[in-house]
Amino acid sequence: xxxxxxxxxxxxxxxxxxxxxxxxxxxxxxxxxxxxxxxxxxxxxxxxxxxxxxxxxxxxxxxxxxxxxxxxxxxxxxxxxxxxxxxxxxxxxxxxxxxxxxxxxxxxxxxxxxxxxxxxxxxxxxxxxxxxxxxxxxxxxxxxxxxxxxxxxxxxxxxxxxxxxxx
Amino acid sequence: xxxxxxxxxxxxxxxxxxxxxxxxxxxxxxxxxxxxxxxxxxxxxxxxxxxxxxxxxxxxxxxxxxxxxxxxxxxxxxxxxxxxxxxxxxxxxxxxxxxxxxxxxxxxxxxxxxxxxxxxxxxxxxxxxxxxxxxxxxxxxxxxxxxxxxxxxxxxxxxxxxxxxxx
Numbered sequence: 001x002x003x004x005x006x007x008x009x010x011x012x013x014x015x016x017x018x019x020x021x022x023x024x025x026x027x028x029x030x031x032x033x034x035x036x037x038x039x040x041x042x043x044x045x046x047x048x049x050x051x052x053x054x055x056x057x058x059x060x061x062x063x064x065x066x067x068x069x070x071x072x073x074x075x076x077x078x079x080x081x082x083x084x085x086x087x088x089x090x091x092x093x094x095x096x097x098x099x100x101x102x103x104x105x106x107x108x109x110x111x112x113x114x115x116x117x118x119x120x121x122x123x124x125x126x127x128x129x130x131x132x133x134x135x136x137x138x139x140x141x142x143x144x145x146x147x148x149x150x151x152x153x154x155x156x157x158x159x160x161x162x163x164x165x166x167x
Numbered sequence: 168x169x170x171x172x173x174x175x176x177x178x179x180x181x182x183x184x185x186x187x188x189x190x191x192x193x194x195x196x197x198x199x200x201x202x203x204x205x206x207x208x209x210x211x212x213x214x215x216x217x218x219x220x221x222x223x224x225x226x227x228x229x230x231x232x233x234x235x236x237x238x239x240x241x242x243x244x245x246x247x248x249x250x251x252x253x254x255x256x257x258x259x260x261x262x263x264x265x266x267x268x269x270x271x272x273x274x275x276x277x278x279x280x281x282x283x284x285x286x287x288x289x290x291x292x293x294x295x296x297x298x299x300x301x302x303x304x305x306x307x308x309x310x311x312x313x314x315x316x317x318x319x320x321x322x323x324x325x326x327x328x329x330x331x332x333x334x
Contacts, residue, residue, distance in 0.1 A: 003222050003295065005170045005266045033257075037265055039234035043254035046314025053220070053268055055170050067206035087210035090200075090299040098204060099172045099297045101220055103270065105308060128170065130266045132257040136317070138332045140307055141272060147213025150303070165305045 007128035008040075009033040009114075011054065017124045022076070026120035031106075031129060033114040040132075045111045049135035050118070052104045054127045059100035066096035074153065078160055085149045102127075105135060174295035175207070176200040176281075178221065184291045189243070193287035198273075198296060200281040208299075212278045216302035217285070219271045221294045226267035233263035241320065245327055252316045269294075272302060 013020060013029035020027055031052065033041055044050070070084040071092050089097040106118035116132075146154070157163075180187060180196035187194055198219065200208060211217070237251040238259050256264040273285040283299075313321070324330075 003172045003174070003224075003297070005172065005222075005268075007170070008265050037234065037257075040255040040257040040264070042235060043252070043258040043314060043316055046312065046317070047258070048310075048312035049308050051270065053266075053270070055172075057170075067204065068209060085210070088207040090204075090207040091210040091214070091301050093300060097207070097298065098175050099220075101172075101298045103218065103220070103300060105306065130170070131264065131268045133260060133270060134258050134313075134317075135308055135311055136313070137311070137321075139272065140309075140311075140332075141216050141302055142307075143215075144302055144304070144307075145213065145215035146301075146303070147210060149210055150213070150301075154304075165307075 005055070005130055007130065008037045009129040011121065011123045011125065011127040011129060013121060013123065013125040015125070020122065020124055023122070024077070026122050028117070028119050029121045029123070031116040031118055031132070033116070033129070033132070035114065038114040041111070041114065044108070044116070044134070047108055047134045050106050050108050050116070051133040051135055051139070052106055052129060053131040053133070054102045054104065054123055054129050056095045056100035056102050057126070057128055058124060059095055063096040064098055064100060066094070069094045069096060077157060077162055079153070079156055083156055087149065101130070172222070172297055174297065175204045176296040178288065178290045178292065178294040178296060180288060180290065180292040182292070187289065187291055190289070191243070193289050195284070195286050196288045196290070198283040198285055198299070200283070200296070200299070202281065205281040208278070208281065211275070211283070211301070214275055214301045217273050217275050217283070218300040218302055218306070219273055219296060220298040220300070221269045221271065221290055221296050223262045223267035223269050224293070224295055225291060226262055230263040231265055231267060233261070236261045236263060244324060244329055246320070246323055250323055254316065268297070
């Protein structure tokens, strides 16, 4: 079975891919929704946060075969290679995964017709947008539990002055 | 541009579609991950919650053209038709949307190899799974803001004894 999807819009970021990758807190950008889908935005003003689902179009066929990773983001945060466990891609946000879908929670700054100005983007310029959903109270889960390997990473990050949300 | 994705697994629920729809808190079921992707689950035990991205395969081509909706879930919760605003699909969780992708936060109960027993499913039996991600602290957004129309709905639901997370 193969499933077909069509982009409903595109991400605009005025930075190089390398600059986006190097940003810890995400960058500012514009979500452009194509003209034919603009009605779907009716009522979106007033949400402080949105969930954006995109397809990471620069991930290659070979990278899609990746099933285990040492999360690269942790190297960026200064962890030693030896302290980074190798885990399944479904336990991580790695872009290298069978279906390279990204789930990004962005801060909605301003709505100009079909152009949404947002913050906290971790996406490259030109990334196709598949869906936009509101971040509502039902998305907030309190008292989550995390595996030991994940807690150890959080501890090491805290030692380096980061908070858990940076991972 | 058309984007192709392949299911990495399938949802098993021992209930009819109507029973799933009628459930307010979601149902229990099994996420089966196909053999070839099993390595991607390594390290998943210990997460209390997962994010599952699926394709709502029963949504028709016509339903994919929907851009504005009166969220049906609200009728289920007993709201009057006249109190339900018509809003853009990107402001709702409506299954009727250009790319019928669902984002479901499930509670992970048990891992048996490539079979994950979960709770809080709102998906029909046979739904293809596209991706699984861990629910980590970075997914929790505090102090979210919501549009007036959304707050009014929440108020009406509270009058009926529901909490905001039910919407």
